[in-house]
Amino acid sequence: MTEERISLLDGAGGERMMELVEAVTRDILLDDGAVLEVPEFPVGGKLVFTTDAHVVSPYRFPGGDIGRLAACGTMNDLAVMGARPLFLACAVVMEAGFPRTEFEEIYRSLYAALDEVGCKLVAGDTKVVPSGDLDGIALTTSGVGVAQRVLYDSGLRPGDRIIVSGTLGDHGLAVLAAREGFAFQPPLRSDVAPVWSLVKAAMDVGEVTAAKDPTRGGLASALNEMARKSKVGIRLEEDAIPLRREVLAAARVLGTDPLDVANEGKVVLGVAERDAQAVLAALRRLPLGAQAAIIGEVVEGDAVTMRTSVGGERFVQPPVGDPVPRVC
Amino acid sequence: MTEERISLLDGAGGERMMELVEAVTRDILLDDGAVLEVPEFPVGGKLVFTTDAHVVSPYRFPGGDIGRLAACGTMNDLAVMGARPLFLACAVVMEAGFPRTEFEEIYRSLYAALDEVGCKLVAGDTKVVPSGDLDGIALTTSGVGVAQRVLYDSGLRPGDRIIVSGTLGDHGLAVLAAREGFAFQPPLRSDVAPVWSLVKAAMDVGEVTAAKDPTRGGLASALNEMARKSKVGIRLEEDAIPLRREVLAAARVLGTDPLDVANEGKVVLGVAERDAQAVLAALRRLPLGAQAAIIGEVVEGDAVTMRTSVGGERFVQPPVGDPVPRVC
Numbered sequence: 001m002t003e004e005r006i007s008l009l010d011g012a013g014g015e016r017m018m019e020l021v022e023a024v025t026r027d028i029l030l031d032d033g034a035v036l037e038v039p040e041f042p043v044g045g046k047l048v049f050t051t052d053a054h055v056v057s058p059y060r061f062p063g064g065d066i067g068r069l070a071a072c073g074t075m076n077d078l079a080v081m082g083a084r085p086l087f088l089a090c091a092v093v094m095e096a097g098f099p100r101t102e103f104e105e106i107y108r109s110l111y112a113a114l115d116e117v118g119c120k121l122v123a124g125d126t127k128v129v130p131s132g133d134l135d136g137i138a139l140t141t142s143g144v145g146v147a148q149r150v151l152y153d154s155g156l157r158p159g160d161r162i163i164v165s166g167t168l169g170d171h172g173l174a175v176l177a178a179r180e181g182f183a184f185q186p187p188l189r190s191d192v193a194p195v196w197s198l199v200k201a202a203m204d205v206g207e208v209t210a211a212k213d214p215t216r217g218g219l220a221s222a223l224n225e226m227a228r229k230s231k232v233g234i235r236l237e238e239d240a241i242p243l244r245r246e247v248l249a250a251a252r253v254l255g256t257d258p259l260d261v262a263n264e265g266k267v268v269l270g271v272a273e274r275d276a277q278a279v280l281a282a283l284r285r286l287p288l289g290a291q292a293a294i295i296g297e298v299v300e301g302d303a304v305t306m307r308t309s310v311g312g313e314r315f316v317q318p319p320v321g322d323p324v325p326r327v328c
Numbered sequence: 329m330t331e332e333r334i335s336l337l338d339g340a341g342g343e344r345m346m347e348l349v350e351a352v353t354r355d356i357l358l359d360d361g362a363v364l365e366v367p368e369f370p371v372g373g374k375l376v377f378t379t380d381a382h383v384v385s386p387y388r389f390p391g392g393d394i395g396r397l398a399a400c401g402t403m404n405d406l407a408v409m410g411a412r413p414l415f416l417a418c419a420v421v422m423e424a425g426f427p428r429t430e431f432e433e434i435y436r437s438l439y440a441a442l443d444e445v446g447c448k449l450v451a452g453d454t455k456v457v458p459s460g461d462l463d464g465i466a467l468t469t470s471g472v473g474v475a476q477r478v479l480y481d482s483g484l485r486p487g488d489r490i491i492v493s494g495t496l497g498d499h500g501l502a503v504l505a506a507r508e509g510f511a512f513q514p515p516l517r518s519d520v521a522p523v524w525s526l527v528k529a530a531m532d533v534g535e536v537t538a539a540k541d542p543t544r545g546g547l548a549s550a551l552n553e554m555a556r557k558s559k560v561g562i563r564l565e566e567d568a569i570p571l572r573r574e575v576l577a578a579a580r581v582l583g584t585d586p587l588d589v590a591n592e593g594k595v596v597l598g599v600a601e602r603d604a605q606a607v608l609a610a611l612r613r614l615p616l617g618a619q620a621a622i623i624g625e626v627v628e629g630d631a632v633t634m635r636t637s638v639g640g641e642r643f644v645q646p647p648v649g650d651p652v653p654r655v656c
Contacts (some may be wrong), residue, residue: 004428024435041369051417089379107352122362142470216650
């Protein structure tokens with residue numbers, strides 16, 4: 001009998017990771033964050049709490065670094081629960097020999113991202129381990145926010161429109177290109193950014209029924225997870241999905257699907273049909289939402305399908321794990 | 329000009345780590361946790377939030393493992409802020425190849441420790457990195473608790489008594505002995521345990537002015553930090569400090585001072601003089617506090633000193649870093 005060992009795929013955000021996590025946890029709602037019921041605080045909103053470990057390789061990439069990623073990753077998990085990000089804690093594990101100037105630069109990036117939202121770093125921890133294969137540094141950020149109305153992945157209803165706040169695949173392909181040493185023209189850049197302003201703008205003008213940040217496993221994972229939890233299907237229009245030409249080209253060269261790789265500055269929303277145009281307009285007024293688009297609708301059923309550019313229809317399956325490992 | 333690089337000592341919990349952290353953070357109150365001001369929740373207590381990365385090597389040691397340590401480490405940081413631990417988030421970074429049964433066992437230990445306090449695991453993340461020198465696994469836990477009255481490190485006043493809840497040095501020396509392959513008789517065991525019941529019992533019967541869990545850098549670091557922040561001195565009685573005989577013997581063999589190494593199931597309290605006996609009695613009624621002792625008092629000044637067994641007086645300096653690295 002051979003001992004079962006953890007593989008890189010178990011940490012890649014797909015079905016294998018879900019199975020692993022479900023094997024060790026009890027009654028955790030696997031959403032982007034947890035809603036805290038604090039008896040001492042009965043009114044005024046819901047506290048939301050989340051955590052994310054960041055092990056992106058390389059830790060500096062076009063468009064950002066692990067500091068900005070760690071701030072945005074956790075703030076975005078709060079935002080897609082409907083919560084304004086208020087407080088962040090950051091725990092660093094780094095290898096002995098890590099350059100101090102890089103460590104300081106990473107914190108500057110982290111603070112700059114927090115400042116874009118008005119979120120405060122309030123707690124931290126620092127550990128150093130012997131040199132090895134951590135690629136230098138890992139940042140685990142945890143966040144607390146407050147939601148007036150909590151958004152769950154399970155909120156989609158047939159008839160809702162699916163809106164994405166901008167182009168897809170930018171982060172995953174920028175990190176992969178940087179790691180492999182490919183230079184594309186125009187260069188690929190990560191989209192890493194805080195999405196709270198987008199979520200807030202959408203909630204201010206319309207009924208948002210569900211929200212998710214399409215990180216590991218990309219849009220394909222996010223939509224399949226939302227559909228499964230909501231017990232609905234989703235029908236996408238391929239032509240409506242915003243993609244940068246250079247991302248599409250890089251995806252072809254690198255052999256990946258831009259819908260399967262991580263985004264770090266985008267949000268996927270389910271929006272009541274009657275409010276879809278108002279939400280779209282509100283998103284497009286923001287710099288981060290200039291390329292927002294309605295990409296499909298929620299239907300009865302249990303599958304995510306896509307009407308392709310050439311008029312066919314295909315299933316959009318979640319990847320087993322993100323095809324680009326160590327992307328966040 | 330040579331580039332400054334991070335060393336193991338920078339992560340060992342002493343002055344060097346403080347300097348490193350202060351270089352990159354702004355206006356963080358460096359206490360055991362952060363008090364969150366949430367405008368939506370104006371009454372009923374204070375929210376406390378904290379985070380800790382755990383990289384103990386070996387990850388299984390006599391008396392516990394990294395799962396129990398990660399649960400207790402963060403719950404104890406909340407407890408010594410005066411907060412009942414309510415919610416925990418756990419982010420795992422592990423190497424590819426880590427045995428799945430060990431991963432599951434670590435979670436069982438974590439849950440068992442949470443159950444001792446009634447704290448709930450509500451959020452998590454799992455990342456896998458290539459095999460290297462992480463010694464398999466790192467757990468970063470973050471916690472949220474509620475305090476009716478917050479305890480700060482800076483609360484000591486001249487005249488207060490210093491109470492420890494039990495024997496010192498057990499964790500650090502048990503981990504060091506396990507790592508080096510030393511077997512002592514009787515065997516050393518880590519004290520890793522949740523201290524909330526101790527802090528609560530003390531606060532229920534007397535005025536606690538400050539509390540701290542003496543982890544990295546041990547009692548020497550904890551007391552020096554409390555004295556510095558409170559702008560007072562502390563005078564200890566060496567004969568009053570509870571130490572197991574086997575810990576003292578192991579410390580001699582391994583060349584360390586039991587007051588300089590980590591504890592993971594102990595609390596140091598400052599208590600108003602008039603309440604010291606009542607608090608001591610309350611602690612001793614609990615299994616974890618059976619060997620609690622009044623070990624000294626707070627005085628005017630700025631030094632931590634100790635009257636030794638032979639009648640001399642010496643300074644108790646904080647170690648530059650914990651002499652046992654990767655102890656938590």
